[in-house]
Amino acid sequence: MIENGILTKTSVLLRGAFKEYYFKSAKTLEEPKKIEQREFGYSHFGQPGMVRHLSFRNTGELIATLVKEVPSDVYCSNAYYRFPTSPMQDKEWTGADMIFDIDGKDLGLPCVPSHSHLLCATCGASSPGAELSGPYVCQSCGSRKYESSSIPCSRCVEGSKKEVVKLVDFLKNDLGIGPDNIGIYFSGNNGFHVHISDEAYVPLDPAARSDLVGYVRGAGLMAESLGVRKGDGSGTSIIKFPRGGIEYGWRSRMADELGINSTSTIKLRNIVDHAGGYSGFKMELDKKAREKGARIDPQVTTDIHRVFRMPGTLNSKSGLAKTKCSNLGSFDPFVDACLLGDSKTIVKVKSPVKIKLKGKAYNISKESAELPAFVAVYLVCKGLAEAA
Amino acid sequence: MGTGDLAKYPFLNEAGEYMRKSGFGWDELGRPDMKDVIERAAQRIEVGVAGDVYAGLDKYEIEILTFIVSLIMVKAIALEPVLKKYALAEARRAEKFLTDDLRKQSEPLKRSLFTKIFEDLFSLKIEMAESDTRLFKVKVTDYLARSSHFHEQEWKLINRLVSHGFVYLDADETVRLVRNELSILIHEKVRAMALPTLPTTIRDRAEELRARFAPRYEYRVLSANDLPPCVKHALDVMDKGENLPHSARLMLATYMLAVGKPVDEIVAMFQNAPDFNEKITRYQVEHLAGIKGSRTKYSVPSCEKLRNENLCFATQECAGIVNPIQFGRKRK
Numbered sequence: 001m002i003e004n005g006i007l008t009k010t011s012v013l014l015r016g017a018f019k020e021y022y023f024k025s026a027k028t029l030e031e032p033k034k035i036e037q038r039e040f041g042y043s044h045f046g047q048p049g050m051v052r053h054l055s056f057r058n059t060g061e062l063i064a065t066l067v068k069e070v071p072s073d074v075y076c077s078n079a080y081y082r083f084p085t086s087p088m089q090d091k092e093w094t095g096a097d098m099i100f101d102i103d104g105k106d107l108g109l110p111c112v113p114s115h116s117h118l119l120c121a122t123c124g125a126s127s128p129g130a131e132l133s134g135p136y137v138c139q140s141c142g143s144r145k146y147e148s149s150s151i152p153c154s155r156c157v158e159g160s161k162k163e164v165v166k167l168v169d170f171l172k173n174d175l176g177i178g179p180d181n182i183g184i185y186f187s188g189n190n191g192f193h194v195h196i197s198d199e200a201y202v203p204l205d206p207a208a209r210s211d212l213v214g215y216v217r218g219a220g221l222m223a224e225s226l227g228v229r230k231g232d233g234s235g236t237s238i239i240k241f242p243r244g245g246i247e248y249g250w251r252s253r254m255a256d257e258l259g260i261n262s263t264s265t266i267k268l269r270n271i272v273d274h275a276g277g278y279s280g281f282k283m284e285l286d287k288k289a290r291e292k293g294a295r296i297d298p299q300v301t302t303d304i305h306r307v308f309r310m311p312g313t314l315n316s317k318s319g320l321a322k323t324k325c326s327n328l329g330s331f332d333p334f335v336d337a338c339l340l341g342d343s344k345t346i347v348k349v350k351s352p353v354k355i356k357l358k359g360k361a362y363n364i365s366k367e368s369a370e371l372p373a374f375v376a377v378y379l380v381c382k383g384l385a386e387a388a
Numbered sequence: 389m390g391t392g393d394l395a396k397y398p399f400l401n402e403a404g405e406y407m408r409k410s411g412f413g414w415d416e417l418g419r420p421d422m423k424d425v426i427e428r429a430a431q432r433i434e435v436g437v438a439g440d441v442y443a444g445l446d447k448y449e450i451e452i453l454t455f456i457v458s459l460i461m462v463k464a465i466a467l468e469p470v471l472k473k474y475a476l477a478e479a480r481r482a483e484k485f486l487t488d489d490l491r492k493q494s495e496p497l498k499r500s501l502f503t504k505i506f507e508d509l510f511s512l513k514i515e516m517a518e519s520d521t522r523l524f525k526v527k528v529t530d531y532l533a534r535s536s537h538f539h540e541q542e543w544k545l546i547n548r549l550v551s552h553g554f555v556y557l558d559a560d561e562t563v564r565l566v567r568n569e570l571s572i573l574i575h576e577k578v579r580a581m582a583l584p585t586l587p588t589t590i591r592d593r594a595e596e597l598r599a600r601f602a603p604r605y606e607y608r609v610l611s612a613n614d615l616p617p618c619v620k621h622a623l624d625v626m627d628k629g630e631n632l633p634h635s636a637r638l639m640l641a642t643y644m645l646a647v648g649k650p651v652d653e654i655v656a657m658f659q660n661a662p663d664f665n666e667k668i669t670r671y672q673v674e675h676l677a678g679i680k681g682s683r684t685k686y687s688v689p690s691c692e693k694l695r696n697e698n699l700c701f702a703t704q705e706c707a708g709i710v711n712p713i714q715f716g717r718k719r720k
Contacts, residue, residue: 088681089671089674089675089680089681173551173552174528174550174551174552175528175550175553176528176551176552176553176554177553200527200529201529203533204529204532204533205533205536207536207537208529208532208533208536210536211532211535211536211544211545212532212545214544214545214546215544215545215546215550218546219546220541220544220546220547221546221547222541222542222547224542224547225542225546225547243522243558244520244523244549244556244557244558245520245549247519247549248549248550248551248556249546249548249549249550249551250546250547250550251549289546
C-alpha cells in the first residue's frame with residue numbers, strides 16, 4: 001500500500017473496519033494449540049516490517065491487543081518455543097506444526113491477466129488488465145514502476161482447491177494422517193493453508209520436511225522405483241520390477257498412470273522404448289510425477305521458524321478472513337470468508353471493476369461510490385479504491 | 389533371543405545383565421587367563437580402526453567379555469578418531485548379524501524378538517508387513533527422522549513403498565536405517581564410561597595401541613601454506629574486501645571451526661566483508677558451531693559440493709581428499 005496524504009485516510013478507513021471486526025470476533029478466532037508456546041507477530045497499516053516475538057497466554061489477551069492495536073495482519077508461529085518472546089537464538093525450539101501453502105498466484109492459471117489490474121507504484125493509479133504491450137508508463141504521473149493486483153475469480157479458487165484435494169489425498173492415503181488432524185484454511189486472499197496437527201510430525205527437522213515436500217510435489221521419482229534401470233549401452237535399459245513390488249505410494253500411482261502392474265514387463269518395455277530408452281523414460285516419468293504432485297510452496301513447509309497468518313484474522317491484501325473450510329467442495333471464499341460489516345462507506349474507485357461478494361455482484365463504474373463496508377474494504381485492500 | 393545371540397549383539401543391556409548375574413567384577417580383568425580376551429579385544433579395535441569388520445564369533449561369554457574389554461581399551465586409548473572408527477565398525481558388525489537374523493527368521497515370534505532390539509535401543513517400532521513376509525513396516529515419521537540425512541536418492545520417501553502412514557522396507561534396508569544410531573550408541577557407551585583403575589595388562593596394551601595410532605591423527609600446525617586452496621581463496625577474497633557468497637562463508641567458518649579456531653578469531657576473519665555486522669556474524673558462526681539455534685554442529689562441505697558451487701580451486705596437493713578438512717593432514 002502506498003503511503004501519502006490521501007492514503008492516510010484510507011488507513012483510517014481500514015483500521016475502522018478491522019477494529020469493528022476484532023471487537024466482534026471472539027468467536028471466529030481459533031485459539032492455537034499450546035498458545036503460550038507460540039510466537040506472535042503483527043504489522044501495522046502503512047508501516048513496513050512486523051512487530052515480532054510476542055506471546056499470549058490465551059485468545060482473550062490476544063483479542064484485547066488486536067482491538068487496541070488494530071494490526072493489518074496477524075501472525076502466529078507454527079513452532080513451539082520454551083521462550084517465545086526471546087530473540088530467535090534463545091527461544092529454544094521444541095517442535096513445529098507442519099503446514100502446507102497453496103498459493104493461487106503460483107499456479108500460472110490462464111485466467112489471471114483477465115482479472116488483474118496494474119497499479120502505479122508511485123501514485124497508486126490503476127489501469128485494468130495485466131498484459132503490457134510495451135513498457136509501463138503511468139498515465140497519471142508518468143512513473144514506470146508498477147505492481148499488479150488480482151481479483152481472484154472462481155476458476156482461480158477452483159484451481160487452488162484442486163491442488164488441496166491432491167495434497168489431502170497424499171496426506172490421508174500415503175502418510176496415513178487422519179482427517180481430524182488435517183485442517184484446511186482459506187488463506188484470506190488467493191490460496192489455502194493446510195495445517196497438520198498430528199503430533200508425530202511436530203519434531204521433524206527441515207531435512208525430513210523437505211523430503212515430505214518432495215513426496216507431495218512428485219519431485220525426484222527415480223525410474224528405478226518403477227523397475228527401469230540403465231543398461232550397459234547408451235540408451236539401453238533393463239526392466240526388473242523392484243523386490244517390494246509397485247503396489248503402494250508413488251509406484252502404484254505411476255503404475256496406474258502407465259497402465260501397468262508388476263506382471264507387465266513387456267508392456268513396460270514397450271513404454272520405455274517408445275520414450276526413447278532409459279533417459280527418455282526418466283524425463284517422461286518426472287514430468288508425469290510433477291503433474292500428479294500437489295503444487296505447494298516448498299519453502300513454507302520446510303521452514304520450522306515461520307510465522308503464519310493466524311486463523312480467524314483478516315488479510316490486509318483483501319479484507320477477507322483466514323477461514324477454516326469444513327467442506328472444501330462447497331466453500332466459497334467470497335461468501336464464507338467475507339466477514340466484515342455492511343455499513344455504508346463512500347470510496348473513490350480508481351478504475352471500473354466487477355466483483356461478487358457475499359453472493360451479490362457489484363459492477364462499479366462510477367468514480368465515487370457508496371458501498372457496503374466489506375466491498376469498500378476489499379477494493380481498498382486491492383489498491384483499486386481509496387477513502388473519499 | 390538366546391544367550392548365544394548376545395555374542396552378536398554384546399551392546400544389548402541383556403549382555404551387561406548376563407555379566408552382572410554371572411558375578412563378573414572389574415578386578416577379574418587382571419587374571420592371567422584374561423590375556424587371551426585382552427588380545428582379542430586389541431585385535432577387534434585394530435580391525436575396526438582399519439575400516440574392517442571383526443569377524444570373530446566365539447562362545448558368547450568370550451565375545452561379551454571381548455566387547456567389554458575393547459570398550460575399556462578404546463576409552464583408555466583416548467583418541468576421538470579411534471573411537472569413531474571403532475564405533476562404526478561395531479555398528480557394521482551388528483548390522484550384518486541383524487540383517488541375517490531378520491531375513492532368516494521365518495517364525496513371526498522369533499522375528500518379533502529381533503524387532504524388539506530396534507524398539508529397545510532406538511525407539512523404532514518395526515512391524516511385519518501383512519502382505520509380504522519379507523517386508524517390514526515403519527512409521528513414515530520414524531523413517532523420515534532417519535532417512536532424510538542419507539544422501540542417496542533411493543532413500544527419498546518418493547522412491548519408497550509408502551502406504552497409510554507406513555514405509556515398507558526389506559531386512560537390509562530396515563537395518564541400514566539404524567546404522568548411524570548403532571554407531572552413536574556404541575560411541576556414547578564409551579564416552580559415558582568411567583574407567584576403573586585398569587589392570588596393567590590392559591593398560592599396557594592400550595598404551596601400545598595409542599602409541600601406534602596417535603601419529604596418524606596428528607595435524608600439522610595450521611599455517612597459510614596448510615590451508616586448502618578453497619579456503620585460501622575465500623580468505624583472499626575477504627582480504628580484498630570483496631563480497632563472498634554465502635556458501636563460501638559457510639565453508640570458511642565450518643573449516644575454521646573444524647580445525648579448532650576460536651569463534652572470536654573466526655568472526656574477525658569476516659570483518660572485511662562489505663556487509664559485516666559483528667552481532668549477526670557471531671550468531672551465524674555460533675550457529676554453525678552448534679552453540680546457538682538448532683544446536684547442530686555443521687560439518688565442512690565436501691569437495692564435491694564445493695565443486696558444484698564453483699568454490700573449488702583444487703591443486704595437486706588436493707589429490708585423494710574428499711573434504712577440505714583432509715587437506716594437509718600429515719601421516720607419518
